Amino acid sequence: MAEQENRPPxxxxxxxxxxxxxxxxxxxxxxxRVVIAVVxxxxxxxxxxxxxxxxxxxxxxxxxxxxxxxxxxxGAFSNLPQPVHVATATAGDMPIVLTALxxxxxxxxxxxxxxxxxxxxxxxxxxxxxxxxxDVLAQIDPxxxxxxxxxxxxxxxxxxxxxxxxxxxxxxxKTLLAQDSIASQQVDTQASxxxxxxxxxxxxxxxxxxxxxxxxxxxxxxxVSGRVGLxxxxxxxxxxxxxxxxxxxxxxxxxxxxxxxxxxxxxPAILKQMHAGAKLSTTAYDRNNTIPLETGYLDTIDxxxxxxxxxxxLRAMFPNTxxxxxxxxxxxxxxxIDTIHNAVIVPSSAVLNGANGTFAYVVKPDxxxxxxxxxxxxxxGERTSIASGLALGERVVSDGSDRLKEGAKITVAPxxxxxxxxxxxxxxxxxxxxxGASGAHAHRHKSASGTAxxx
Numbered sequence: 001m002a003e004q005e006n007r008p009p010x011x012x013x014x015x016x017x018x019x020x021x022x023x024x025x026x027x028x029x030x031x032x033r034v035v036i037a038v039v040x041x042x043x044x045x046x047x048x049x050x051x052x053x054x055x056x057x058x059x060x061x062x063x064x065x066x067x068x069x070x071x072x073x074x075g076a077f078s079n080l081p082q083p084v085h086v087a088t089a090t091a092g093d094m095p096i097v098l099t100a101l102x103x104x105x106x107x108x109x110x111x112x113x114x115x116x117x118x119x120x121x122x123x124x125x126x127x128x129x130x131x132x133x134x135d136v137l138a139q140i141d142p143x144x145x146x147x148x149x150x151x152x153x154x155x156x157x158x159x160x161x162x163x164x165x166x167x168x169x170x171x172x173x174k175t176l177l178a179q180d181s182i183a184s185q186q187v188d189t190q191a192s193x194x195x196x197x198x199x200x201x202x203x204x205x206x207x208x209x210x211x212x213x214x215x216x217x218x219x220x221x222x223x224v225s226g227r228v229g230l231x232x233x234x235x236x237x238x239x240x241x242x243x244x245x246x247x248x249x250x251x252x253x254x255x256x257x258x259x260x261x262x263x264x265x266x267x268p269a270i271l272k273q274m275h276a277g278a279k280l281s282t283t284a285y286d287r288n289n290t291i292p293l294e295t296g297y298l299d300t301i302d303x304x305x306x307x308x309x310x311x312x313x314l315r316a317m318f319p320n321t322x323x324x325x326x327x328x329x330x331x332x333x334x335x336x337i338d339t340i341h342n343a344v345i346v347p348s349s350a351v352l353n354g355a356n357g358t359f360a361y362v363v364k365p366d367x368x369x370x371x372x373x374x375x376x377x378x379x380x381g382e383r384t385s386i387a388s389g390l391a392l393g394e395r396v397v398s399d400g401s402d403r404l405k406e407g408a409k410i411t412v413a414p415x416x417x418x419x420x421x422x423x424x425x426x427x428x429x430x431x432x433x434x435x436g437a438s439g440a441h442a443h444r445h446k447s448a449s450g451t452a453x454x455x
Contacts, residue, residue, distance in 0.1 A: 081411040084400035094343040094385040096378045102260030102333040104325045106251045108224045113246035114239045115217040131222045142218040149211035156204035163197035226252040256320045260333040261311040282316035285332040293324040343385040350396040351384050361397040
């Protein structure tokens with residue numbers, strides 16, 4: 001028994017165990033394959049269901065593989081006519097405008113100070129009030145100067161009486177001299193005394209005028225018209241001419257000027273117009289360059305060019321009737337130099353920038369587009385003048401050009417065919433310069449990035 005239990009397994013038992021182990025190994029190695037197959041099936045189903053696998057041009061059913069579906073979709077999309085907006089090149093007036101950052105500068109800023117010492121009795125203005133030249137702003141105690149004036153008038157009366165007496169004596173002395181009753185020396189002495197009294201009377205008149213002027217200075221008036229600032233001293237204080245801050249500061253607001261700079265390259269065109277006697281229109285816009293604040297004219301040009309920057313300063317005058325311009329305010333000054341009449345004008349969004357320069361998609365009669373190289377002229381916000389490369393009446397793509405290439409078919413979107421109406425004059429075109437300038441500029445660059453490769 002013991003020997004049978006300790007016997008090594010027979011050959012048959014070995015075969016049976018080997019046969020049992022084979023299915024287990026096959027089952028273990030098959031499981032990863034099943035998992036991989038399930039993942040592949042799920043991925044194929046996902047690709048079949050996802051919109052990427054469908055054709056994008058004609059709404060057909062799913063393609064056999066994702067790769068073919070994507071290529072088929074792009075091909076179908078490119079063969080279809082692309083909806084675009086178009087505009088017709090028209091003739092109009094195009095202003096030549098220079099834009100520069102400027103600073104509002106008042107023509108006069110006056111610190112009102114007292115010209116004599118005394119106690120400030122009253123202040124007759126409100127902070128921020130608009131005053132006119134000659135308006136009384138403050139009053140200094142006039143009593144000391146009134147007393148001095150009366151004293152000077154008394155001295156004048158005394159000296160005048162002495163002068164009259166001296167003149168009468170001189171007249172009598174001359175009569176006695178003619179009768180040879182007195183010496184001529186006495187007559188000469190009396191004549192000198194008369195001259196002395198005359199000088200004294202003249203000095204008395206000057207003293208009276210001085211004290212009268214002091215009384216005038218005691219009433220502090222506005223030297224210029226403008227807006228008063230914050231009060232620097234209160235009534236009851238003793239003020240002197242040496243006070244640094246004065247009583248108040250007056251800033252002239254009407255008219256007011258804007259000082260801005262421009263490149264020396266623009267100077268010949270400006271001087272040509274000024275020498276011809278033209279007043280160049282200038283418009284001040286806000287900091288964002290969108291809202292017009294005031295319209296004026298170019299007044300003068302500085303007498304030298306700044307060698308460090310190559311620019312020259314210009315001063316424009318504005319009536320500032322609406323008081324929209326405030327001293328030291330930063331504004332955008334737009335100087336209208338000239339106006340080009342009968343210029344070929346298209347929307348700025350139709351002008352694109354590519355690797356070969358500026359171009360536009362021109363619509364041909366068969367509703368296909370062709371790339372046309374352009375040479376642009378002055379730009380006025382949403383409008384761009386074309387110097388060469390485009391004729392009047394030709395249509396250009398103004399929106400949707402990022403989906404186009406040479407020879408692409410197009411279809412004009414409903415209500416998308418527009419004609420750019422020119423401004424009635426240079427002033428209207430100049431006034432429309434700000435509207436949408438930044439948006440058109442951004443769209444033009446966006447379109448250029450999409451079409452540079454197609455070109």
